[in-house]
Structures are given as structure tokens and as C-alpha cells.
Amino acid sequence: MTDKITPVLLKDILGPQALTIIADAGVSVSTRFDRASFLGAASDGLSTLSIMERVRHIADALYSALPAGYVDALEIIRAMAPQLTHGFQAVAVTEFVARYGRGDFDRSMEALTDLTRFGSAEFAIRPFLAQDTERTLTVMKQWTSSTDEHVRRLASEGSRPRLPWASRIPSLMVEPTRTASILEALKADPSAYVRKSVANHLNDIAKGRPDWLLDRLAGWSTDNPDTAWIIRHALRTLIKKGEPRALALIGAGHGASVTVRLFSIEPQLVRLGDTIAIDAELVSTSPDDQRLVVDYRVNYARAGGKTAAKVFKLRTLDLSAGKSATLGLRQAIRDFSTRRHHPGHHEVELIVNGVTMASTAFEITSDPAAA
CATH class of the missing domain: 1.25.40.290 (ARM repeat domains)
Structure with a gap:
């Protein structure tokens, strides 16, 4: 039997191992960093938090482990950053400035220019x-x-x-x-x-x-x-x-002088997890060269007979007068955190320079024996 590999969740980048690395960085640069206090506060309730909630939670835990004065605490924070091993660890440390440094603007701005080298200060x-x-x-x-x-x-x-x-x-x-x-x-x-x-x-x-x-x-x-x-x-x-x-x-102009010789999807009946092949062939009908921006729009089936459209990039190319171009790609039909697939009819449109020039479709089935 093949063991299944569970994908690492984004939030787990700031899990227990990351807390240990941050704590070790703190004690390595200052005897005033309270390792036990930090680990206790940072670990408490961590498992239920999202990635950005963990960033803020860790920043608050740092506050409990650092000297009370912002100037002294910031000196330690800046010394810790080079010893961190992942950008999100540094983002969490940098968040300390956002949460506790707003009353010291100039010093905080100087710190962010330094800390952003280790993990972007875009949130802080x-x-x-x-x-x-x-x-x-x-x-x-x-x-x-x-x-x-x-x-x-x-x-x-x-x-x-x-x-x-x-x-x-x-x-x-x-x-x-x-x-x-x-x-x-x-x-x-x-x-x-x-x-x-x-x-x-x-x-x-x-x-x-x-x-x-x-x-x-x-x-x-x-x-x-x-x-x-x-x-x-x-x-x-x-x-x-x-x-x-x-x-x-x-x-590129709006619209293009081309004919669509081919626009197809294979297979047209798929199950979740399958891959479709999208192929197109365009033939220039212009006496001049033209730039083509070729996209395709998938009208995803939704519950209750509704649809939701999403446009994908196919290719941008320069097509010479009278010439043809063959385009193609493969797209996996699988769920993401931002997009879930539903059984049903999915119309696909070929868009050239902003104008729909052809359409085809595929069907997602929930019947394991149908595809």
C-alpha cells in the first residue's frame, strides 16, 4: 500500500519548529530574552490560528519575552532577524514593530528598512x-x-x-x-x-x-x-x-483579422482529477502583421444552474500576414482553496484581442464509470 503524503498547510510554516527557531535566535543575541515566556505564550492556542493570525500572535508573544522598553526590545528584534531560517519567521518578528512601535515613528521606519531584508515588512x-x-x-x-x-x-x-x-x-x-x-x-x-x-x-x-x-x-x-x-x-x-x-x-488592436480553424477540448467528458487538452489554430486574414493576445474563458458550472467565469492566459504572439499559429495547453481539473469544481456543462470561449471568436465545452461528471 502506498503511503499518502499530507501536504503542508501554509499556516504550519509558523508551527512549533518555527517557534523554537525564533526562541533560539532570541536567547543567542540577548540574555534578556525570556525563552520560556515566549514559547509558552506563542504555543498557547497556536493550532487554531491562520497564517496571518499566527504572525500577530507570535509578535504579541515576543512582547512578553522582551524588555519592557521599546528601544531595548527593538535592538534585540533587529539582532534576531539574521538568524531566522524562513521569510515568514521574519515577518512574524517584524510584526512586533507594527504592533508596538507606532509611537516611535522614526526608529520604527529605520528598523523596517533593516528587517525587510529577512522577511518582507509589507504587512508591518x-x-x-x-x-x-x-x-x-x-x-x-x-x-x-x-x-x-x-x-x-x-x-x-x-x-x-x-x-x-x-x-x-x-x-x-x-x-x-x-x-x-x-x-x-x-x-x-x-x-x-x-x-x-x-x-x-x-x-x-x-x-x-x-x-x-x-x-x-x-x-x-x-x-x-x-x-x-x-x-x-x-x-x-x-x-x-x-x-x-x-x-x-x-x-494590439481590439479584435483581430483572423479565422479560427480549430478550437477543441479533449476529452469532453471528464472526472475531477483528469486533465483536458485545449488546442487552437488561428489563420491570419490580414495583409499586415498583427499582435494577438489570446485568452480563454471557462464558464464554470455552479450549484443551482449558475455559472462563474474565469479568464486564463493562453499566449501573446505576433502573427505575420497570411500565416497560421497553433496553440495548445493542458489544464488539470482539480479543486483549489480558491476554486471548487461542480458536475455539469462548462462552456469555454476563445478570446482574441478582447473578442470571443469561438467556443467549445466539456462536461464534468460525478459518475466514476462515465468518463
Whole structure:
């Protein structure tokens, strides 16, 4: 019999072993770190908490184990960080600054620029942004000129309007101009780590202020390949929606002069866990070369006869006049924490430059003998 391997839950990254590593780091740098107090407080109730709840719980446990004064405690925290073995351990330690350092702004900002090198301080900066947005953004703008890519990334990632797992900053959701100077400063950053954050930040803005984003990006030169990369990835949500201005910014028109020679899914009857093959062939009907953004939309069956659509990227390509292109991929039909499959009819649409040009379908069955 084959043993089943249980996947590690994300929250278990901050499990008992991580607590021991954090405790060992504390006692190794200071005799004033109370190991027993930390382990007792951090272990209490840990098993029921999510990953971000554990981050906050560990930060509070650190408070019970450190000297009462913030200045002395922070000195120990900063000395502990290099000895941690996982980024999320450092995130938990950095959270101490967010929870107990808001009354000492300058010292806390200095600490975050140091701690973010070991585990991103993107979550720890959020309470400071909520408390004094303008003052914190002023410091974050200064971070964009740092020689350390981790600090530059923190300027963008920490101020994202829709940072996953983080608290929302209402003023940044409403008015993206407040972070515009940060994004401008990083729009040609040499680090892919930073550029990805900038693109994600801009994509956040696309979900609430698409016109603002399109106007801003229209003024950015694509001569620098790093800037061009950011623009393409920043526009991904709008491109999937077929937004004409977004398509134009990456050199594609709305709609395309092509015919669909093939669009198929095999097999068309599947069970959960199976893999489908999606294949397409496009033929140019244009006398000119054209850029094609090819996506596909799956209309997932839901309970009660409802459907929920999700657009996936297939390929972006340049198609020469009169030529054809064959595209294909394999997609596993399996459940995720963010998406569960239901038996029923699933229509799939082929989208070229924002326009649906063909459709097919597959069926998910719950009958083990049917597929």
C-alpha cells in the first residue's frame, strides 16, 4: 500500500519548529530574552490560528519575552532577524514593530528598512500608513532610491491598494495618485523582484481606477524593456476584459483579422482529477502583421444552474500576414482553496484581442464509470 503524503498547510510554516527557531535566535543575541515566556505564550492556542493570525500572535508573544522598553526590545528584534531560517519567521518578528512601535515613528521606519531584508515588512508598514498616510508615504518615497532591492520593493509592495492578506488603507483605495511618485520612481527598476511588485501595484489600481491607470501608463515610454514589462503585467486584468486602450498600449488592436480553424477540448467528458487538452489554430486574414493576445474563458458550472467565469492566459504572439499559429495547453481539473469544481456543462470561449471568436465545452461528471 502506498503511503499518502499530507501536504503542508501554509499556516504550519509558523508551527512549533518555527517557534523554537525564533526562541533560539532570541536567547543567542540577548540574555534578556525570556525563552520560556515566549514559547509558552506563542504555543498557547497556536493550532487554531491562520497564517496571518499566527504572525500577530507570535509578535504579541515576543512582547512578553522582551524588555519592557521599546528601544531595548527593538535592538534585540533587529539582532534576531539574521538568524531566522524562513521569510515568514521574519515577518512574524517584524510584526512586533507594527504592533508596538507606532509611537516611535522614526526608529520604527529605520528598523523596517533593516528587517525587510529577512522577511518582507509589507504587512508591518500598513498600520503606519493607516495612522499617518502622508508621513509614511514620504518615507517610502525615499526608499525608492535605496541600493537594496528589498527596501525599494517595500516602497511599492507595502503601499499596494489591495495587498493580499493585509488591511486596506481607504485613502489609497480611493486616490492612487498618492502612490504615483513611488511608482514613477520604480518604473524602470533593474530588479525583477521590484518590477513585479510595481506591476502588481498598478494592477491593483486597474481594479478600481482603470481610466487613471490607462492615462498614466500612456505617458510611459516603452523604449526601456523593463518599463515595457511592467506595463504588460500591470494591464493583465484589463486585457483579460478586452479593454481597447489596454490592448493598444501593448501594440494590439481590439479584435483581430483572423479565422479560427480549430478550437477543441479533449476529452469532453471528464472526472475531477483528469486533465483536458485545449488546442487552437488561428489563420491570419490580414495583409499586415498583427499582435494577438489570446485568452480563454471557462464558464464554470455552479450549484443551482449558475455559472462563474474565469479568464486564463493562453499566449501573446505576433502573427505575420497570411500565416497560421497553433496553440495548445493542458489544464488539470482539480479543486483549489480558491476554486471548487461542480458536475455539469462548462462552456469555454476563445478570446482574441478582447473578442470571443469561438467556443467549445466539456462536461464534468460525478459518475466514476462515465468518463
